[in-house]
Structures are given as C-alpha cells and as structure tokens.
Amino acid sequence: MSTSYVFKRLIHYRPLFIVLLIGIILAATFFAGIDIGADNSAKQAINQQLNGVYADVTIMPSYNYMNPISQIQLSSQNVTSAIEDI
Numbered sequence: 001m002s003t004s005y006v007f008k009r010l011i012h013y014r015p016l017f018i019v020l021l022i023g024i025i026l027a028a029t030f031f032a033g034i035d036i037g038a039d040n041s042a043k044q045a046i047n048q049q050l051n052g053v054y055a056d057v058t059i060m061p062s063y064n065y066m067n068p069i070s071q072i073q074l075s076s077q078n079v080t081s082a083i084e085d086i
Contacts, residue, residue, distance in 0.1 A: 010017050
C-alpha cells in the first residue's frame with residue numbers, strides 16, 4: 001500500500017523528484033570532492049615536511065662517564081669506517 005503511494009507521488013510530482021535527485025547527486029559529489037581535496041592537501045603538507053629530512057637515522061657519539069674522550073673518538077672512528085665501507 002505504501003509503495004503504490006510513493007510511486008503515485010513520484011509520477012505526479014516528477015519535476016520535484018528530478019530536482020531532489022539532482023540535489024542529492026550534487027551534494028554527494030561535493031562531499032566526495034572535499035574528501036579528495038583534503039587528502040591532496042594533507043599529502044602536500046607531509047611531502048613538504050619530509051623534504052627537510054635529510055636522513056632517517058642520525059648517529060651521535062655516546063658519552064662515557066669513565067672515559068669521555070676515547071669513547072667519542074671511538075664512536076667517530078666507527079662512523080667514519082662505516083661510511084667508507086659504503
């Protein structure tokens with residue numbers, strides 16, 4: 001009974017139905033466009049931040065309380081030899 005009423009209303013008020021359908025389609029399109037635009041702007045922001053990163057890992061010499069000078073030299077020698085091996 002209710003479906004026949006719905007179809008009667010759709011047939012009788014066809015221009016209103018077409019306008020409502022176009023409105024729903026436009027609203028869905030705009031919301032999808034907003035999501036895509038937000039995704040693109042977030043991607044650009046992340047890429048801009050990552051362009052300033054020169055390395056994934058930084059190596060800093062550790063500080064040995066018992067013998068600070070030899071530990072720093074040993075650490076820098078290890079880094080130098082590791083870079084030369086590459």
